[in-house]
Amino acid sequence: MSRASRERSAVSMARDEEVQHLWELYAERLIHPKIKQALWESRLRTLLGGRSVAAWELDLELAGRYLDRPCLAEISEGTHCGWTGAVSPISGCG
Numbered sequence: 670m671s672r673a674s675r676e677r678s679a680v681s682m683a684r685d686e687e688v689q690h691l692w693e694l695y696a697e698r699l700i701h702p703k704i705k706q707a708l709w710e711s712r713l714r715t716l717l718g719g720r721s722v723a724a725w726e727l728d729l730e731l732a733g734r735y736l737d738r739p740c741l742a743e744i745s746e747g748t749h750c751g752w753t754g755a756v757s758p759i760s761g762c763g
Contacts (some may be wrong), residue, residue, distance in 0.1 A: 701736060708732045708744050 708728055715725040729745055 696735070704732050704735050705740070705744065708736075708741075712744060 711720065711725055711728040714720045715722060729741065732744075733741055
């Protein structure tokens with residue numbers, strides 16, 4: 670492999686790493702909070718009788734693809750179903 674090829678390869682790898690890092694930031698700041706909110710709403714609708722437990726369990730399973738276990742546990746096993754402040758009580762998980 671020529672020197673120029675190695676340099677292009679190094680630049681490509683650095684770009685791939687940067688894109689991966691940007692995707693992780695995007696997911697952490699935009700996608701995960703939306704999933705948490707949707708899961709919280711699903712749980713609340715289930716507790717209030719507007720949805721079946723099977724639908725809640727499916728939502729929980731799907732959210733598990735994106736959120737870590739401690740965050741899922743906090744949402745699914747928590748005793749709080751609402752908040753009055755501007756920041757969700759589950760905003761710190763995940």
